[in-house]
Amino acid sequence: MSAHLVAPSLLAANFGHLDADLQLVNDSTADWLHVDIMDGRFVPNISFGFPVLEAVQKACKKPLDVHLMIVEPEKYIEAFAKAGANVITVHYEACTHLHRCIQQIKATGAKAGVALNPHTPIELLEDILEDLDLVLLMSVNPGFGGQKFIYQTLPKIERLKTRLIERNLSPYIEIDGGVGLQNAEALLKAGANVLVAGNAVFADPNPIDMIARLKNIGEEVWKF
Numbered sequence: 001m002s003a004h005l006v007a008p009s010l011l012a013a014n015f016g017h018l019d020a021d022l023q024l025v026n027d028s029t030a031d032w033l034h035v036d037i038m039d040g041r042f043v044p045n046i047s048f049g050f051p052v053l054e055a056v057q058k059a060c061k062k063p064l065d066v067h068l069m070i071v072e073p074e075k076y077i078e079a080f081a082k083a084g085a086n087v088i089t090v091h092y093e094a095c096t097h098l099h100r101c102i103q104q105i106k107a108t109g110a111k112a113g114v115a116l117n118p119h120t121p122i123e124l125l126e127d128i129l130e131d132l133d134l135v136l137l138m139s140v141n142p143g144f145g146g147q148k149f150i151y152q153t154l155p156k157i158e159r160l161k162t163r164l165i166e167r168n169l170s171p172y173i174e175i176d177g178g179v180g181l182q183n184a185e186a187l188l189k190a191g192a193n194v195l196v197a198g199n200a201v202f203a204d205p206n207p208i209d210m211i212a213r214l215k216n217i218g219e220e221v222w223k224f
Contacts, residue, residue, distance in 0.1 A: 004193040005031035005172070006214045007065050008207075010056065011047060012198030021202065022059045028211040032065040032087065034176070034196045037080070039070040042094050043142045050083050057084025065196075067115060067176065069142050070094065074101050081108035089113030089136050089174075092120055102131050113174070117142060118150050122160045132171045134194070135160060140177030149178030154190045161191025181210075184217050 008030050013021040025033055035056065038047040048056075057064055063086035070076070073090040074097070080088055088110045095101045098114065105112035113134030114125060118141060125135065137156055140147035153175065160173060175192045180200035187195065197214055204210040 004188055004195060004215075006211055007032035007034040007174070007194060007196045008201045008211060009034040009036065009176070009196050009198035011036045012202040014202065018056075019059060021207075022056065024207050025211075026061045028208045029215045030062055030211050031215075032194070033060050033062045034065045034067060034198075035085075036067050037070060042071045042091065043069045050079060053080070053083040053085070063087065065089070065174075065194075067136065068094075069115075074104055077101070077104050078108055081105075081110050085110055087111040087113060087134060089115050089134060091115045091117070091142075092124060093117055099128055099131065102128060106131075113172075115142075115176075118153070122156060122163065126163075129164065129167060129169055129171070134172040134174055136174040136176055137192075138177055139175050139179065142177075147178055149183055154186060157187065157190035157192050181213060181217065184214055188217070
C-alpha cells in the first residue's frame with residue numbers, strides 16, 4: 001500500500017468556530033476527517049448526531065471516517081451513510097451479529113471497519129478479516145479525547161499486521177487515541193497506516209503544519 005493517511009478528529013475541534021476548523025482541514029494535506037459518534041451508553045460521553053454530521057459533510061471536502069461508538073449500530077448504519085459517511089466503523093464489542101453488520105455497511109457503498117477496545121485481542125477478528133476494509137485499534141479507552149496513549153497497542157498492531165500478511169489481506173490499520181509526533185513513527189513501523197489525531201492537531205498553534213508533519217513522518221517505514 002502507499003503512504004499512510006492522516007485523519008484529524010472532529011472531537012478535538014473548536015465547536016465555537018467549527019467552520020474555520022473544517023476549512024483548515026480542507027486546506028491541509030489531511031486525507032480523511034474522523035468523526036466520533038458517541039451515544040452515552042457504549043461509552044460514557046455523548047457527541048454528534050445526524051444534523052451535525054450532515055452539516056459537516058456539506059462543509060468538509062475530505063471523506064468522512066465515521067466511528068460508531070454506540071450500542072446497536074445496525075439500527076443506524078443506513079442513516080449514517082445517507083448523512084455522508086464514507087467509512088463506517090462499528091465496535092466488535094457492540095455487535096452481536098458482526099458479520100451481518102459488516103455486510104450492512106458494505107451494502108450502503110461505504111467502506112466497512114471494525115474497532116477494538118484496548119483490552120480486546122485482535123484474534124477475535126479471525127473469522128471476519130477477509131470482509132473488512134479497515135481495522136481500528138483503540139489506543140486509549142474510548143469516550144474522551146486527550147487521554148494518554150496505551151503503548152501495549154504497538155505489539156497489538158504488529159500481531160495484526162503479521163496475520164494480515166499471512167493471509168494476503170490489506171485492510172487499513174487505523175490507530176485512534178493519543179496519537180502525535182511522539183509516537184507516529186513507531187505506529188507506522190509497527191504496521192499502522194491511518195493515524196487519527198485530535199488534540200495533536202487542533203491544540204497546535206499551526207494545525208495545518210502539524211497535519212503536514214504527521215503526513216510526512218516516516219514515509220519510508222510503511223511497506224506492506
